[in-house]
Amino acid sequence: MATDHSDQAVAALARERVDHRFKGLPPNAEGLTVGELAAERRSLFTGGFTTPVLALSAEALEHNLVAMERYSAAHGLAFAPHGKTSLAPQLFERQLAHGAWGITAAVPTQVRIYRAFGIQRIFLANEVVDAAALRWLAAELDADPDFRFIAYVDSVRGVELMDAALREAGARRPVDVVVELGGGEGARTGIRTEAQCATVADAVAATGTLRLVGVAGYEGEVPKPDGERVRAWLRRLTALAADFDAAGRFEGVDEVVVSAGGSAWFDAVADVFAELPTLSRPVLKLLRSGAYVSHDDGHYRHLTPFNRVPEEGELHPAFRLWAQVVSRPEPGQAFLNAGKRDAAYDLDMPEPQLIRSARDATTRPATGLAVTALSDQHAWVTVADGTDLEVGDWVGLGLSHPCTSFDKWQLIPVAEADGTVTDYIRTFF
DSSP, X not given: OOOHHHHXXXXXXXXXXXXXXXXXXXXXXXXXXXXXXXXXXOBTTTSSOOSSEEEEEHHHHHHHHHHHHHHXXXXXXXXOOBGGGTOOHHHHHHHHHTTOSOEEESSHHHHHHHHHTTOOEEEEEEEOOOHHHHHHHHHHHHHOTTOEEEEEEOOHHHHHHHHHHHHHTTOSSOEEEEEEBOSSTTOSSSBSSHHHHHHHHHHHHTOSSEXXXXXXXXXXXXXXXXXXXXXXXXHHHHHHHHHHHHTTTTTTOSSEEEEEOXXXXXXXXXXXXXXXXXXXSOEEEEEOOOGGGTOOSSHHHHHOGGGTOGGGOOOOOOEEEEEEEEEEEETTEEEESOOTTTSOOSSSOOEEEEEEOTTTOOEEEOTTEEEEEEOSSOEEEEEOTTOOOOTTOEEEEEOXXXXXXXXXXXXXXXXXXXXXXXXXXXXXX
8 A cells, every 4th residue: 555655755766866876877877867867768788887787677577566466366365565575665666556455574674664665554574572663663653543564473572572662662552463373393483383372362462562463474484395284384374363263362453364475385375365264354365475576587487386377377587687798718618797796696596598799789598608606796607619608798697586686786777678778676775
């Protein structure tokens, strides 16, 4: 849900001046506003951009936004995409315009960014026990009665810390919380047993500063996840919601929140949430997948549930990192001027996809090239015998893991298929 404040804050990004802070942008654009540079519709390849430069596909972004909007609607799911993927308010605005209920955050710092851009519904998929953050949150909730905020709880001690901080802050509105069910022994955060969940719920009920509104968790943390294990855990989550409801734990709330869903198992979430029995009040079935917005050419290309249900849609990779061949010191070896500071490398190496010739500007598939390692500012590329690759050529790289791609770039050109840059996405990492 967006507001006029949100629209104004996002629009103000176009008034920021282009300068040395933003790598890859044309040096001769310094002093222009971002909006003025976008209006020039420069070519990514001939418009003065310097390598390395990361670009997002305009067509792929729009396709992915529509795909998840349709999927969520078809399965009766509300959608709060995880904003940590991009931390880009312009993309949040587009996600909300495509039907998102709100935006998910991971830490209070991200909540502050969202609020600066007018986001009115925020789901914090994490525990928050920081007294300073809770004081700020109490003031934010008290100042805006339309601000909807939900956070995880997974321990009695955490509830006690939240309660103490909120009481000290003089909070007038209770903070809505959901009990987090953990994925199992050895998983990340979350309560391990249903009995412990009830104990934490009792602790919430004993405060005057917190209000229990539902249950949640992350199926991606189920040990050795497969379709059977993930669905079994999701059925534990929905059963927990039904048990809490039968016990009267949701008295006084307008709707029960049941939330799960990363980018690898949202089909399982849709299936199991559809089985949820009727409760005493409406249920907000909240999906939180975030990586879909840009998708990728590695990790999520292999994991996306659309591989299992292709009839329900598909996602397109939106990232391409363009780097330049700066050295061919040995036969079979080349170096590009992009490295760990520019490309995600925590899951897979970048994938060479295209070569753009420095001699004649023609583009061809990057057959015969492979990235084997990254230094801080260099990509190590093996070159197969007979592959035409010269110093000065541009190489287009597909990337794996959106979350660690966005965070290396503060201002990212959005380019159409022919290379025309139509917009710039500002990130706030």
